[in-house]
Amino acid sequence: MFQQFSLNHVYFMLTGLGWTIGLAAIALIGGSIAGSVLTLMRVSANPVLSRIAQVYIFVVQGTPLLVTLFIAYFGSTYLGFTVAPLTAIAVAFSFYAAAFLGDIWRGAIQSVPVGQREGAHALGLSGADTMRHIIIPQAIRIATPPTVGFFVQLIKNTSLASVVGIVELTRTAQIVSNATFKPLEVYLTAALFYFLVCFPITLFSRRLEKRLSV
Amino acid sequence: MADIDDTVVEARKVCKFFGKFQALADVDLKVSKGETIVVCGPSGSGKSTLIRCINALEQHQSGDLVVCGIPLSGTRASIDAVRRRTGMVFQNFNLFPHMTVIENCMIAPMKVKGMSRDEARATAERFLKRVHIPEQADKYPIQLSGGQQQRVAIARALSMSPDVMLFDEPTSALDPEMVREVLDTMVELAQGGATMICVTHEMNFARQVADRVIFMDRGAIIEAGEPEAFFSAPRSERAREFLAQILH
Numbered sequence: 001m002f003q004q005f006s007l008n009h010v011y012f013m014l015t016g017l018g019w020t021i022g023l024a025a026i027a028l029i030g031g032s033i034a035g036s037v038l039t040l041m042r043v044s045a046n047p048v049l050s051r052i053a054q055v056y057i058f059v060v061q062g063t064p065l066l067v068t069l070f071i072a073y074f075g076s077t078y079l080g081f082t083v084a085p086l087t088a089i090a091v092a093f094s095f096y097a098a099a100f101l102g103d104i105w106r107g108a109i110q111s112v113p114v115g116q117r118e119g120a121h122a123l124g125l126s127g128a129d130t131m132r133h134i135i136i137p138q139a140i141r142i143a144t145p146p147t148v149g150f151f152v153q154l155i156k157n158t159s160l161a162s163v164v165g166i167v168e169l170t171r172t173a174q175i176v177s178n179a180t181f182k183p184l185e186v187y188l189t190a191a192l193f194y195f196l197v198c199f200p201i202t203l204f205s206r207r208l209e210k211r212l213s214v
Numbered sequence: 215m216a217d218i219d220d221t222v223v224e225a226r227k228v229c230k231f232f233g234k235f236q237a238l239a240d241v242d243l244k245v246s247k248g249e250t251i252v253v254c255g256p257s258g259s260g261k262s263t264l265i266r267c268i269n270a271l272e273q274h275q276s277g278d279l280v281v282c283g284i285p286l287s288g289t290r291a292s293i294d295a296v297r298r299r300t301g302m303v304f305q306n307f308n309l310f311p312h313m314t315v316i317e318n319c320m321i322a323p324m325k326v327k328g329m330s331r332d333e334a335r336a337t338a339e340r341f342l343k344r345v346h347i348p349e350q351a352d353k354y355p356i357q358l359s360g361g362q363q364q365r366v367a368i369a370r371a372l373s374m375s376p377d378v379m380l381f382d383e384p385t386s387a388l389d390p391e392m393v394r395e396v397l398d399t400m401v402e403l404a405q406g407g408a409t410m411i412c413v414t415h416e417m418n419f420a421r422q423v424a425d426r427v428i429f430m431d432r433g434a435i436i437e438a439g440e441p442e443a444f445f446s447a448p449r450s451e452r453a454r455e456f457l458a459q460i461l462h
Contacts, residue, residue: 115308119309120310121297122269122271122297122300122371123321123374124298124322124374129325133325141312
């Protein structure tokens with residue numbers, strides 16, 4: 001009736017893990033690019049750009065990722081565009097991540113003491129050089145822990161991709177669990193896989209933090 | 215052009231407001247090449263605002279301010295040109311914590327003057343020697359004492375070879391035992407012919423090297439004169455009160 005939970009199932013789940021890592025990479029890269037744009041808008045001297053970015057951050061931060069994903073996938077189909085699930089996911093995750101990263105990075109840039117900017121300006125450094133050589137290197141140090149924390153969350157959130165038909169780790173676990181009726185073993189295995197991906201990142205962040213705090 | 219005469223800074227009826235608060239009220243000031251000016255006055259009197267307007271960290275709203283021959287008109291070009299030719303030393307040093315001491319002194323010559331890395335390093339080493347801390351070049355600011363940090367800040371400003379050095383209470387954030395070394399460095403600079411405008415309450419420094427002491431209160435220059443005359447016989451009541459307070 002039910003299959004035995006075997007190594008073959010674990011292999012199958014590993015293919016799911018591959019998807020999970022792929023989705024996470026898309027989300028991280030897309031989110032970082034969009035987040036950078038949002039950060040620049042947020043700290044720009046142009047009040048209109050800054051306000052647009054702020055409203056965007058409020059709206060997206062106040063919306064569940066699942067809903068964003070449904071809008072990107074089903075909403076666009078309803079409007080007549082046919083989008084591949086992967087495209088919908090890339091868009092939804094990037095937009096979602098951008099709202100959080102934009103805010104984290106804005107906070108980091110603004111928490112660099114104002115004296116640093118003045119010190120750079122007094123030396124004649126241009127606005128762009130001040131940002132690049134003085135403000136951003138210090139902001140990165142401040143932003144590292146919250147950014148990594150958010151990245152870990154994002155990796156775990158890729159499990160939502162199963163709702164638009166991507167067979168990632170959580171979805172493979174569901175399938176295996178249904179076939180073997182060994183939910184505890186199967187989901188513990190899935191949990192272990194997630195942990196094995198996320199833990200090294202957290203560890204890396206700790207080390208980075210130590211190294212940067214000269 | 216400024217080259218025709220020796221005027222480095224000229225202010226005529228300069229006014230500056232923060233909202234409704236008037237920080238500078240019709241300030242007239244002329245500083246010539248090689249002069250050392252000490253600006254003193256109670257807190258909130260506009261001393262810092264004055265020197266921050268001179269290198270355009272603050273924008274004045276009315277009056278004329280000409281620095282190194284460049285009229286500060288609020289345009290990007292005039293601001294950049296003036297900042298390139300003025301050096302500033304802050305109360306809290308404002309060193310860049312993620313760079314070593316020598317990198318702090320190299321960044322502006324490289325990025326603003328387009329010096330090569332080697333040239334900038336040589337210049338920085340020369341000025342670190344001048345403030346007597348060449349051996350600290352590869353340390354980070356946080357590894358230095360307050361006095362050493364402030365001397366690095368002086369070297370960093372000097373590395374741009376400015377026409378005028380502005381000091382904004384350079385010893386106020388220092389522990390008492392560190393004040394001496396910073397003042398000694400400033401005295402050497404002044405005696406070496408640098409043009410300096412120093413906001414400071416170090417009256418011995420003023421006595422030793424100042425060509426003129428300027429006393430400010432409520433945004434206006436109340437008195438200006440030679441240090442000896444100012445300290446022994448201040449003309450205004452406000453200056454007398456101020457001196458009584460700081461000299462105990």
